[in-house]
Amino acid sequence: MVNIKSPAPMPMSAIVSMISDMTDMNIMATEQVAKVLVIANARNLPAMDVLNHIAAIYDFRIIKEEDGTVLIVTAHECQTMRNCDELIRVYSPVNVQSSALMEMVKDHLSETGTVSINEATNQVIVSDREDILDRLEYTITSVDQMLTTAVFETNEITSQEAGALLSSIVQSPGSIQTDTAGRFITVTDTPKNIERVRKALDELDKPVDLVTEIFPLRHASCDEVGYTIQELFRDTGISRDRTHGGAAFSPQPTGQGEAINALTPPGVRDNIAAQPGIDGGGTAERSGMRAFALGRRGSVVIDTRNNAIIVTAEEAWIERLRDIITAMDMEREPFSYTFSFAELETLDLEEKLALLLNTRGESYHIDKENNKVSLFTTPQRAAIALDLFQQWDKAPSQIIIEAKLLSVSDNTFKNLGLDFKAQHERVRPYTPSVITREGGIKLAPPIAAGSPITELSIGSFATSDYNLLIRAIATDSKTRIITEPRIATLNRKQATFSDARQEPYTVVTVDGQTNTVLEDVRFLDVGVTLEVLPEVNDYDDIKLDIMLKLSHLVEFRNNYPVVDTTLAQATSRTPHGRPVLLGGLQLRRSLKQHSGIPVLKDIPLLGGLFRNYEGDKTDRQLILIVTPYIEDDQRREEDALLMDITEMEASMMKNSIESNNKKLPL
Incomplete structure (x- = not known):
């Protein structure tokens, strides 16, 4: 499977190289193809699907050799190559337009075939294999006949129903049209196809016998069942409102007798009237009954007085409706499910249950406090709902957060060609954005404005070189690890790490009445606090909400502590195992160390002869990685393998950095 993301155009040669590396396919592209700039984005797609999609957009041709090699050429190159057996043929229709x-x-062409038209000469130019061109010639000749028009009248089915069934017979440029009254259908096509339409219509438009069946309901409401039947068959054109003598389903009782008489075939009215509780007389006797049309001649009567459904239709429709009514007329029972892992706020249950349950006869209750859902529905629908609940109620993914807070020498970054810090004169006025130096790796802007030399930036790299880069920085001899926590948490659960110490200080107060001096010892937490909130989506990408707080005690002023605090908040999205880096906190320190011969180095005046001073004025930066x-066995094995592969490369990069450090003057 292929995963490619190219937000900017890149040469086709680069796309071919990436797909070859991902699939071990032998893919070759000609010089003309290789230099074409393309944009390709794919997630978990077969390699050939990606290549075919690119070829269709950029008019390439794909040739598969016998040894499995895939060759990509231009359309012109395909015509001139010896192993491309495509021909060009021109068709000149007489009775139809080329367009x-x-x-x-296009529907008949192979993957490498092309077609174009010349409207001025009414010609179709096709390039493809010879066998395909021969079939096209027969098809075009069949279509290129003098078209005729015939009008047919339907008796048993509507013209709209006939048009939908006959549309597969009529071929372009022929057409089929129906009237609004539903009685006539107009067909324009070749004489041969007109005759095929006539024979098919004779078979479809035959008189059918109608059957009437009464369905007494024990549990469901007849209004509920009738409404459902009407909605089910409305989209298919079977259930509809009649504009010529019929009536639609309506909750209003007025005119019900006339509606039933209009919707029910004459030969069936007496049969309905003979049923218990149904009188064939006028409107008064039809109180509590409503009806709507089913097909051209059928009907559905809703008997609210007896809670029954009366269906008049063909036997096949009776069978279908019998299954539907039986499924709906089942006893409703209470069911409940308590979620063990999933949080109901994240599932959108209201929307999903509204689609699953029939709100006219079924109900649900969501108890977010107890993480419980109660249903009142049929056992069949309850089984579907409970199965869905079990699928949604899966244990949240366990996430391992590995973090490193490093103090890194500026020389290390310079040797690697990186620059995370921003200089004062290179910060745009009135804006917190940071401009990195030319050639540096661009990271996202800081979250909030601060001192120009105390900005935090966040970035993420997509290549494996980034992992090597991080390892090289972390293992450099001048890099100091401030803290290195490893925290286990769950999806959407915040992980918190604190490496803080309590600094005591005393607050002195004097009681004004007794002149008593009161001393209150308090403690101040200073150090490092890291909070990470992970959220895994369906593609196993991890969204990280990161908060880093650094604080240290500067001094005491008037017996009150002065604390220097740096707070950074950032949001990033990264796949499993890919580091996210926050960097750019500049630390300027001047450290002096002295060494020498014990005792002798401390002799006044002469001790300087036995002492050695070393100074370290190298600026340093704090970076957080x-x-x-995502914890599972398969990923654990892949991570171990990746670590073995990169350890040696990281060691080589580290040696290169240390070699460069030795060449720099102190």
Whole structure:
């Protein structure tokens, strides 16, 4: 499977190289194809699907060799190559326009075939294999006949129903039209197809015997069942409102007798009237009954007085409706499900249950406090709902958050060609955005404005070189690890790490009445606090909400502590195992160390001869590396393999950095 994301155009040669590396396919592209700039984005798609999609957009041709090699060429190159047996043939229709044949010809072409038209000369130019061109010639000749028009009248079915059934016979550029009254159908096509339509219509438009069946309901409401039947068959054109003498389903009782008489065939009215509780007389005797049309001659009567459904239709429709009514007329029972893992706020249950349950006769209650859902429905629908609940109620993914807070020398970044910090004169006025130096790796802007030399930036790299880069920085001899937590948490659960110490200080107060001095010892937490909230989506990408707080005690002023605090908040999205880096906090320190011969180095005046001073004025930066992992056995094996592969490469990069450090003057 292929995963490619190219937000900007890149040479086709680069796309071919990436697909070859991902699939081990032998893919070759000609020089003309290789230099074409293309944009390709694919997620978990077969390689050939991606290549075919690119070829269709950029008019390439794909040739598969016998040894499995895939060759990509231009359309012109395909015509001149020896192993491409495509031919060009020109068709000149007489009775139809070339533009009308365009779509039909495209449906017959192979993957490498092309078609174009010349409207001025009414010609169709096709390039493809010889066998396909021969079939196209027969098809175009069949279509290129003098078209005729015939009008047919339907008796038993509507013209709309006939048109839907006959549309597969009529071929372009022919057409089929129906009237609004539903009685006439107009067909324009070749004489041969007109005759095929006539024979098919004779078979479809035959008189059918209607059957009437009464369905007494024990549990469901007849209004509920009738409404459902009407909605089910409305989209298919079977259930509809009649504009000529019929009536639609309506909750209003007025005119019910006339509606039933209009919707029910004459030969069936007496049969309905003979049923218990149904009188064939006028409107008064039809109180509590409503009806709507089913097909051209059938009907559905809703008997609210007896809670029954009366169906008049063909036997086949009776069978279908019997299954529907039986499924709906089942006793409703209470059911409940308590979610063990999933949080109801994240499932959108209201919308999903509204689609699953029939709100006219079924109900549900969502108890978010107890993480419980109660249903009142049929056992069949309850089984479906409970099965869905079990699928949604899966244990949340366990996430491992590995973090490293490092103090890194500026020389290390310079040796690697990186620059995370922003200089004062390179910060745009009145804006917190940071501009990295030319050639540096661009990271996202800081979350909030601060001192120009105390900005935090966040970035994510997509290549495996980034993992090597992080390892090289972390293992550099001048890099100091401030803290290195590893925290286990669950999906959508915040992980918190605190490496803080309590600094005591005393607050002195004097009681004004007794002059008593009161001392209150308090403690101040200073150090490092890291909070990470992971959220895994359906594609196993991990969204990270990161909060880093650094604080240290500067001094005491008037017996009150002065604390220097840096707070950074950022949001990033990264796949499993890919680090996210926050960097750019500049630390400027001047450290002096002295060493020498014990005792002798401390002799006044002469001790300087036995002492050695070393100074370290190298600026340093703090960077935070956060790497999320989704815990499972398969990923654990893949991570171990990746670590073995990159360890040696990281060691080589580290040696290169240390070699460069030795060449720099102190």
